[in-house]
Amino acid sequence: MKRLPLLLLSGLAVAVMAACGGKKPETTPQPQAANADSLAEAERLRADSIARAEREAREREEAERERQRRIADSLAALGKSTEAVRTLLATMIHFDYDKALIRGGDAAVLDQKVSILQANPALRIRISGHCDERGSDEYNLALGNRRATAAKQYLVSHGIDGGRIETVSYGEERPLAQGHDEEAWAQNRRDEVEILSGGENLKQP
Amino acid sequence: MRRLFLGLAVLCVGPTVRPSGAQDTSAIDRGVRIGIVYRPGVRPGMVVLPVHAAALDSVRAIMSRDLDFSDRFELITLPGGDSIRVSTAPTTRPATGGAAAATTLNYPLYQALGADFAVGVTPGSGDSAIVTVHDVAAGGVRREVRARLPALKDPGFRLVVHQLADRVLEAALGVGGTAATRILFVMEGKVYSIDQDGADQKLVSSSDHQAMSPAWAGDGRRFSYMEFWQGHGRLFVQEVASGKRAPVATTGQALDFTPAFSPDGKTLAFSRATEEGTDLYTVNFKDGCCLQRLTVGRFYDNLSPTYSPDGQRIAFVSTRAGLPQIYVMAADGTDPQLFAPFDYGATGSSNAPEWSPDGQTVAFHRDVGGTLQVFVLDVRTRAVRQLTSVGRNEDPTWAPDSRHMAFVSDRSGYRQLWIIDVETGRIRPLLQKSGARLPAWSPRLPETASSTP
Numbered sequence: 001m002k003r004l005p006l007l008l009l010s011g012l013a014v015a016v017m018a019a020c021g022g023k024k025p026e027t028t029p030q031p032q033a034a035n036a037d038s039l040a041e042a043e044r045l046r047a048d049s050i051a052r053a054e055r056e057a058r059e060r061e062e063a064e065r066e067r068q069r070r071i072a073d074s075l076a077a078l079g080k081s082t083e084a085v086r087t088l089l090a091t092m093i094h095f096d097y098d099k100a101l102i103r104g105g106d107a108a109v110l111d112q113k114v115s116i117l118q119a120n121p122a123l124r125i126r127i128s129g130h131c132d133e134r135g136s137d138e139y140n141l142a143l144g145n146r147r148a149t150a151a152k153q154y155l156v157s158h159g160i161d162g163g164r165i166e167t168v169s170y171g172e173e174r175p176l177a178q179g180h181d182e183e184a185w186a187q188n189r190r191d192e193v194e195i196l197s198g199g200e201n202l203k204q205p
Numbered sequence: 206m207r208r209l210f211l212g213l214a215v216l217c218v219g220p221t222v223r224p225s226g227a228q229d230t231s232a233i234d235r236g237v238r239i240g241i242v243y244r245p246g247v248r249p250g251m252v253v254l255p256v257h258a259a260a261l262d263s264v265r266a267i268m269s270r271d272l273d274f275s276d277r278f279e280l281i282t283l284p285g286g287d288s289i290r291v292s293t294a295p296t297t298r299p300a301t302g303g304a305a306a307a308t309t310l311n312y313p314l315y316q317a318l319g320a321d322f323a324v325g326v327t328p329g330s331g332d333s334a335i336v337t338v339h340d341v342a343a344g345g346v347r348r349e350v351r352a353r354l355p356a357l358k359d360p361g362f363r364l365v366v367h368q369l370a371d372r373v374l375e376a377a378l379g380v381g382g383t384a385a386t387r388i389l390f391v392m393e394g395k396v397y398s399i400d401q402d403g404a405d406q407k408l409v410s411s412s413d414h415q416a417m418s419p420a421w422a423g424d425g426r427r428f429s430y431m432e433f434w435q436g437h438g439r440l441f442v443q444e445v446a447s448g449k450r451a452p453v454a455t456t457g458q459a460l461d462f463t464p465a466f467s468p469d470g471k472t473l474a475f476s477r478a479t480e481e482g483t484d485l486y487t488v489n490f491k492d493g494c495c496l497q498r499l500t501v502g503r504f505y506d507n508l509s510p511t512y513s514p515d516g517q518r519i520a521f522v523s524t525r526a527g528l529p530q531i532y533v534m535a536a537d538g539t540d541p542q543l544f545a546p547f548d549y550g551a552t553g554s555s556n557a558p559e560w561s562p563d564g565q566t567v568a569f570h571r572d573v574g575g576t577l578q579v580f581v582l583d584v585r586t587r588a589v590r591q592l593t594s595v596g597r598n599e600d601p602t603w604a605p606d607s608r609h610m611a612f613v614s615d616r617s618g619y620r621q622l623w624i625i626d627v628e629t630g631r632i633r634p635l636l637q638k639s640g641a642r643l644p645a646w647s648p649r650l651p652e653t654a655s656s657t658p
Binding site: 098126128134135136137138139141142143145146149152153166167168169170173 | 394415417418433435436460462463476480482506508509524528554556557599643
């Protein structure tokens with residue numbers, strides 16, 4: 001579209017030349033005029049090509065920026081997936097007082113962990129069992145151990161290699177909620193899951 | 206008024222007849238024994254004499270408190286406080302070698318005040334002090350104890366005074382005291398040590414790792430405790446004198462906890478939690494060898510071992526009947542049987558057993574209506590007696606006299622350490638700090654244990 005005015009200009013020049021064709025004495029400056037015109041046009045063409053090159057460079061930069069943006073976006077998406085999987089993996093399960101049985105509702109939480117472990121074969125985890133403050137301090141280490149082991153056994157019985165899961169117990173030594181009522185106790189009777197290795201890029205199951 | 210119950214001072218020749226229920230406070234120094242027979246609940250009166258050397262004020266104060274905390278005397282305050290001198294002028298007694306600083310007292314006066322014993326502290330030669338135990342009823346000096354006193358600011362000062370107090374008790378009543386002892390406990394994940402009179406609290410576990418379950422060796426020179434290391438439980442044995450500690454070999458890869466020294470000091474029994482459950486093991490901690498498994502639980506847990514003082518048996522907690530209860534077995538793991546009887550389905554969980562140093566009882570705590578109470582099991586009759594009822598009371602630990610006990614209680618509104626005299630029921634707080642728990646009372650401490658850790 002930008003070329004149209006140039007064409008019009010050059011067409012105008014030709015028309016001017018044709019119109020002036022009969023007048024000889026006036027021809028002498030004509031070549032000069034024509035020369036000047038062609039020079040101007042060459043100049044215009046040169047400027048045009050420079051502009052075009054600049055435009056193209058700008059477009060290339062634009063495209064590169066767009067590409068970078070797309071890469072960044074996809075990386076972020078990947079990170080979002082890892083973060084989502086991590087959050088899912090960290091979902092705790094809870095226990096009744098002085099019990100180490102997996103509750104019905106928590107089986108679904110453990111099933112999610114089975115899927116995550118299956119989708120990420122390099123992932124290794126540690127399950128820690130915790131208790132509320134009501135039981136005996138030292139007995140709670142044994143009880144927390146039972147709670148961690150119960151979750152591990154569930155995962156192993158659903159096809160996960162036992163070598164990928166460590167278990168530990170903290171008894172009542174690391175409470176999550178600090179209160180001294182059933183609400184706090186219920187939160188503290190739990191299994192936590194932490195990633196030991198292979199958790200850098202996690203796939204959604 | 207108390208002295209109205211005092212019986213006659215009798216001169217006993219030969220074996221003393223022990224009236225049932227009464228305390229025999231006979232001296233056992235020589236063949237002929239001076240004894241006083243009391244009605245039950247009446248204790249001999251004790252006067253700690255005013256000191257005439259300012260430097261010995263602290264000695265007198267610490268010793269008075271120790272004798273009070275022994276719960277074996279009525280401590281008598283002199284009329285008008287300490288300002289009145291009620292002793293006669295000191296006279297040297299040539300019979301004790303001339304160097305003695307013993308004083309003769311106006312014994313009838315002290316007897317009128319209700320004293321059976323009087324204790325005086327006088328400066329000896331150099332930096333020593335002389336403690337004189339007077340037998341008021343007999344009208345003479347029972348014993349003189351001389352000791353080198355470290356400087357007041359020396360970390361060993363208090364222990365030396367505590368040891369003097371124990372010797373006074375020994376001289377007066379012929380029984381061992383608990384003054385020269387310390388209690389280890391856990392607070393905010395660290396192990397602390399404190400004198401039995403509540404003084405001189407100091408941190409003894411050195412690392413940043415969360416610690417639990419301190420336990421003394423029988424010689425009072427070392428103790429053990431557990432630390433969490435990346436989820437594993439590692440056991441350490443630490444020397445009191447040097448503060449140096451070493452991890453117990455063969456532990457560290459699993460969750461090892463509740464260490465207990467055998468009385469001969471060679472073996473450490475402990476609980477190990479694995480995916481199979483929790484079971485009892487022993488290890489020769491000195492040579493770091495000979496790991497031995499004592500129980501095979503599989504579907505139940507075995508934990509919290511405590512040796513009988515003869516080293517022949519181990520009492521422990523087992524969940525074999527469902528809830529944790531107190532069991533006993535031979536020290537090699539054979540012949541396990543129920544120790545503290547319980548009603549199946551009615552009796553609550555029982556935990557944290559500790560065998561008394563005299564071997565006659567095992568203290569533990571039991572869930573009573575949703576809270577914990579301290580109980581004692583009579584080893585011979587297997588009778589169980591509830592000791593506490595106010596608030597939540599747990600983790601009892603015996604003093605070396607098998608009569609006092611430290612435990613955790615929230616009776617004051619927050620969990621802290623208390624000491625109870627099992628015989629009189631007298632209770633005192635050991636420290637005024639929230640969150641102290643898992644106490645372990647030391648044996649009588651050897652003199653070299655006085656240097657700071």
